[in-house]
Amino acid sequence: MNTRTCEQCGEHLRARHSHRARFCSTRCRVAAHRTRTAVPVELRGRERWVRRSADKVPLTAGTGRPASSTDPATWASHTDAVRSPHGAGLGYVLADGDDVVVLDLDHCLDGEQLAPWAAEILAACPPTYTEVSLSGTGLHIWGRGRLARGRRIRRPDGAAIEAYSSGRYIALGHRYHQAPLQLADLTEVLDSLT
Numbered sequence: 001m002n003t004r005t006c007e008q009c010g011e012h013l014r015a016r017h018s019h020r021a022r023f024c025s026t027r028c029r030v031a032a033h034r035t036r037t038a039v040p041v042e043l044r045g046r047e048r049w050v051r052r053s054a055d056k057v058p059l060t061a062g063t064g065r066p067a068s069s070t071d072p073a074t075w076a077s078h079t080d081a082v083r084s085p086h087g088a089g090l091g092y093v094l095a096d097g098d099d100v101v102v103l104d105l106d107h108c109l110d111g112e113q114l115a116p117w118a119a120e121i122l123a124a125c126p127p128t129y130t131e132v133s134l135s136g137t138g139l140h141i142w143g144r145g146r147l148a149r150g151r152r153i154r155r156p157d158g159a160a161i162e163a164y165s166s167g168r169y170i171a172l173g174h175r176y177h178q179a180p181l182q183l184a185d186l187t188e189v190l191d192s193l194t
């Protein structure tokens with residue numbers, strides 16, 4: 001009995017599908033890609049987008065030259081960054097005064113298994129956009145909030161948590177499960193972590 005199912009709609013995959021098929025149809029494959037790469041409108045609507053190289057160097061969408069997290073002339077719209085042929089993926093610049101903050105949790109994901117300390121932080125956050133980092137082993141929790149400077153919080157168990165709201169660019173990974181496409185206020189969570 002064939003028990004493989006489409007990752008998008010859950011339909012059983014049939015004999016006509018290749019043994020490597022993950023989706024029942026092109027429609028499901030495209031829908032799954034859209035879900036995975038969807039980002040909140042609060043981020044899509046800002047000209048803060050760059051490309052990134054395979055080794056995470058930020059690149060200007062228009063030229064492919066190195067981009068700077070402090071030079072707006074090297075940033076682009078989401079649309080232009082998505083369409084750019086340069087580099088290997090997308091990045092987002094956290095610019096001073098934008099009220100966008102990212103909590104960077106390293107080495108907290110092992111496959112689907114989320115480390116208890118990270119699950120605790122995620123549970124403390126109001127529902128907000130969260131993504132799996134490029135490495136596949138970290139989480140980026142995105143939200144609204146402001147920090148005077150980047151913060152690095154080292155936990156007793158050795159895990160590192162970093163938080164940024166300016167002068168940094170984030171290499172985009174992919175959406176964590178069905179994380180909401182909105183940014184919640186993370187001020188209280190940030191305060192509780194320090």
Ligand SMILES: [Zn+2]
Pocket residue numbers: 006007008009010011023024025028
């Ligand atoms: Zn399907």
